Amino acid sequence: MSINTAREGHTYPAITYQVGREGLREFARAVKAQHPAHFELEAAAELGYEDLIAPPTFGVVVSQRAEAAIIADPEVGIDFSRVVHADERFVHHRPITAGETLTAATTLQRIRTMGSGAMVTTVTEITHDDAPRTTVTSTLLVRTEEADA
Template identity: 35%
Template sequence: MPISEQHVGRTYPPTEPYEVSAAKIAEFARALGDDNPAYGGDAPIAPPTFVAVIAAASWDALFGDRELDLALRRVVHADQRFDYVRPLRAGDVVRAVLSIEKVRVRGEVDIIGVSVQVATVDGERVCSAASTFYHTHAAAGAAA
């Protein structure tokens, strides 16, 4: 059964633990061209969009869910929002849990809203990341 409104509320298991390191923070900040001193030194914090690395790992469960009949090659990532409790810091070990929040099927397009809750392995909530995906259906007779 392809993805539908009936899948709203589906939640996937947590991702494997991810350790936020000073090296990864520095690498990410360099890739952004952001030389903010908060991203270096002895106790760096991660740039706000760094959490996308962790959230994206949780997307594997969604796109790997055979029941939903989703194909990543037919997806446009339309929107991304972050709601922080606190910044990610070097030394944090976190997991991400993805839930399907909204599904709208409009002709040949599925509009899928997901939320990803990022928390430390000890259960401290750090951030939520919300994304919207546009997914097109396979053309009749085409390979999925």
């Protein structure tokens, strides 16, 4: 099966994600983020925040959940067993903090076919109360079945 370029530009239904303190702490430990504001309320308050601050790459947790809709969309034609992650970029508008309910909407921005595969680029806009938090741009390299022929 080849990738369906007609799905380019499609925006998928938004998902919600409740940010918890322990989730932020666990993520910070996993990525070795050591700033005290990821772990201690007092340190976050000293920076002017009401709760713990997420490490800069925390948006990937939320964006991957939203991007799952693209992988699950049979009209796109992505076989996840043939996917390699190629690139991920973050634009931070304001830190994500514990206690926020985030909304993440993903658009299948571009599908570029090339040889026996395709580069699939998604953009996920993460917001809290309609205020931007993080924009995540992700690119996957998808090998098509034609590559096996």
